[in-house]
Amino acid sequence: MDWGIKNRLSRIINQRNGKGVMLAVDHGYFLGPTERLEDPKKTIKPLLQYADSLMLTRGVLRTCVDSESNIPIVLRVSGGTSILGEDLSKETITTSIEEAIRLNASCLALSIFVGSKYEHQTLSNLSKLVNEGEKYGIPVLAVTAVGKEMARDARYLALSCRIAAELGAHVVKTYYCENFEKVVEGCPVPVIIAGGKKLPEKDALHLTFNAIKDGASGVDMGRNIWQSDHPIEMIQAVRSIVHDGLSVQESIESFFLKKNLQSNELETLNR
Numbered sequence: 500m501d502w503g504i505k506n507r508l509s510r511i512i513n514q515r516n517g518k519g520v521m522l523a524v525d526h527g528y529f530l531g532p533t534e535r536l537e538d539p540k541k542t543i544k545p546l547l548q549y550a551d552s553l554m555l556t557r558g559v560l561r562t563c564v565d566s567e568s569n570i571p572i573v574l575r576v577s578g579g580t581s582i583l584g585e586d587l588s589k590e591t592i593t594t595s596i597e598e599a600i601r602l603n604a605s606c607l608a609l610s611i612f613v614g615s616k617y618e619h620q621t622l623s624n625l626s627k628l629v630n631e632g633e634k635y636g637i638p639v640l641a642v643t644a645v646g647k648e649m650a651r652d653a654r655y656l657a658l659s660c661r662i663a664a665e666l667g668a669h670v671v672k673t674y675y676c677e678n679f680e681k682v683v684e685g686c687p688v689p690v691i692i693a694g695g696k697k698l699p700e701k702d703a704l705h706l707t708f709n710a711i712k713d714g715a716s717g718v719d720m721g722r723n724i725w726q727s728d729h730p731i732e733m734i735q736a737v738r739s740i741v742h743d744g745l746s747v748q749e750s751i752e753s754f755f756l757k758k759n760l761q762s763n764e765l766e767t768l769n770r
């Protein structure tokens with residue numbers, strides 16, 4: 500692998516332990532002002548110090564992140580669809596490689612929709628992006644998105660992740676599922692997991708713990724962090740599981756119970 504790609508990747512996945520915590524705030528690119536991400540600047544600022552990298556679009560990067568920040572940027576460069584549109588899988592490449600270089604991106608992120616109507620278009624987008632990234636030493640994160648009628652099971656996710664890696668993605672993001680180790684086994688590049696819809700905090704920490712135990716290289720997590728009533732404690736707890744090998748209970752004790760949360764808040768947490 501090219502030195503530049505390796506160097507940029509090492510800013511996202513720590514070479515010491517092979518793990519990374521990516522904070523995802525790119526949801527607005529098709530969902531608009533998502534709950535608790537209405538003002539991205541406000542959401543991002545207190546969390547940044549606990550993330551290894553930040554995943555977002557160029558618009559939010561330019562307007563909501565301090566240009567003096569040294570957080571590695573994972574730039575979402577696919578889109579062109581909305582939740583109201585014809586088909587979410589009909590994505591195109593929205594941001595040029597020159598723009599990504601100007602923005603000092605450490606990685607490019609693009610969604611693929613295997614099994615969807617526009618499967619071919621999204622896989623072709625990925626191949627083109629990898630070719631561009633390879634030219635300039637910028638790695639590519641393939642986001643395996645799920646079509647409406649697709650099951651999020653190991654068979655389907657393994658298929659998507661493997662195809663992404665075969666087309667040259669340097670990291671793949673997918674969902675945690677039963678038999679997740681099969682997804683990791685079949686994918687020759689690091690696999691990280693999305694958090695998905697907001698869960699009770701304890702469940703999201705279990706998801707993180709199980710994914711790491713089954714071979715994930717980290718998380719690319721959004722809603723389960725910033726939609727929590729305790730986003731700072733949540734990202735710290737996730738981080739402690741990913742990087743320090745804490746158990747779910749240890750992470751809860753370290754980051755929630757020591758903060759004197761009200762008993763009703765703890766009840767939600769322990770659900």
Ligand code: 5RP
Pocket residue numbers: 523524525526554642693694695696719720721722723
């Ligand atoms: C949206 C994305 C998100 O970045 C990804 O799903 C992670 O966020 P969350 O943890 O909220 O699912 O790629 O398409």
